[in-house]
Amino acid sequence: MKLLMLVVIFLCIGGFFIVSQNNLALDTSENVDKFISLYSDWLGKTFENVGSLVGHVVKMNWLPK
Numbered sequence: 001m002k003l004l005m006l007v008v009i010f011l012c013i014g015g016f017f018i019v020s021q022n023n024l025a026l027d028t029s030e031n032v033d034k035f036i037s038l039y040s041d042w043l044g045k046t047f048e049n050v051g052s053l054v055g056h057v058v059k060m061n062w063l064p065k
Helices: 003-022 029-057
Strands: none
Touching: 003 029
């Protein structure tokens, strides 16, 4: 449950940063469409980076010499 809450908080903070960095007022459909586009791009890049990180961790040699 705590992990789920951390993920939700992370996603919300990401959305707040996108809104504030792009000066988006989400009261028009144009800004909402732009937000959805930017958020989905950010989310896709985040999953891509996490996948890359996990791939590197799996390839590491974890056994002692």
